[in-house]
Amino acid sequence: MTDILVLGGGYTGVAAAIRVAHRTRSTGARVTLVNASPRFTERLRLHQTAAGERLADHALTDVLAGSGVEFAQGRVTAVDPVRRQVSLGDGRTLGYDKLIYALGTVTDATVPGVAEHAHVYDDYAATVRLSEHLDTLTSGTVIVAGGGLTGVESAAELAEARPHLHVVLLTRGRPGSMMSRGARAYLDRALERLGVEVRAGADITKVLPDGVELAGGELIHSDATLWTTGTRGLPLAAESGLTVDERGRIVVDRVLRSVSHPDVYAVGDAAAVTQKFGVMHGTCQGGIPTGLGAADSLAATLLGRTPPPFRFGYVHQPVSLGRRDAVIQFTHPDDSPRRWYLTGRAAIAYKETVSSSPLPQFRLLKRGLVPVWAFGLTAGRS
Incomplete structure (x- = not known):
């Protein structure tokens, strides 16, 4: 039995865990998702929470139900990619054969105060x-x-x-x-x-x-x-001996494996992913496709296949302007702006569609279907 650990229960980690569990079911792999909190946070909507809106509370056990993914609550304090072990704050140690690192980033607090x-x-x-x-x-x-x-x-x-x-x-x-x-x-x-x-x-x-x-x-x-001026990878990655870039993000190869430790896959904001246009920047638009891509790459490896290189292009820049207005800038794959953009009611409808609750999309993933998050993912996934 292959033990697969997924670290981080945000959009990207949950998507990766559900996807890899579905894709590796025939191999008997055991997938465990580790997260410090028992709740799933809709990070895309934190600005609404700041403004006073209380969003629905989703337990990760409910989000993962029926996916074959086990949930382990705990704060990751260390990763040992040589021994292939993860240490948690309560003293537990979890072993793994393959690891998907989806712990995201934290605010860049280098400015004094x-x-x-x-x-x-x-x-x-x-x-x-x-x-x-x-x-x-x-x-x-x-x-x-x-x-x-x-x-x-x-x-x-x-x-x-x-x-x-x-x-x-x-x-x-x-x-x-x-x-x-x-x-x-x-x-x-x-x-x-x-x-x-x-x-x-x-x-x-x-x-x-x-x-x-x-x-x-x-x-x-x-x-x-x-x-809100910038983010950095958690010190945990560098402290674990993984190769990171100047922002503390794990440097990965064309199939999203760590360039220094190929049993570790890094996704979302935590990964420095290079495409033809340069290194991807951290957004949900790009993060979730990396989660799906890493899951597919890992599954292909376990099944004895050669994983295809991850390819991605940006599609849009959706910006809410309060609850009653928005602007959507459509982009070239390198995220440079196209001529076309939406505003007003059309933009609100579009924004709510692409950033609505992810739970229906997670249900699609459990069935092996591609959700709308695949916008920009062009590696022929299915």
């Missing part, structure tokens, strides 16, 4: 703490640091749901800079309509208990600071 004073989206509990803090404010200023898609969605969501608070979006570049001119203009108008103050060209050098400091010494007061 981020770890001590900023709110982050590292997990559901941290997001709830932000929401509960905002509940105590009858007025005040909320700073959202970072003009990427997460920062834009968060600023819009908070401004719409909590109009009594002044939301300031601080970004080095222009919000939505990766979009086409028309889509950027629409995004700008939406933020202005929602009352979000946008300060481009802002270089934050320090986060303080009651604000931030910019390069040049300017201080901006805030009653809460949300940090």
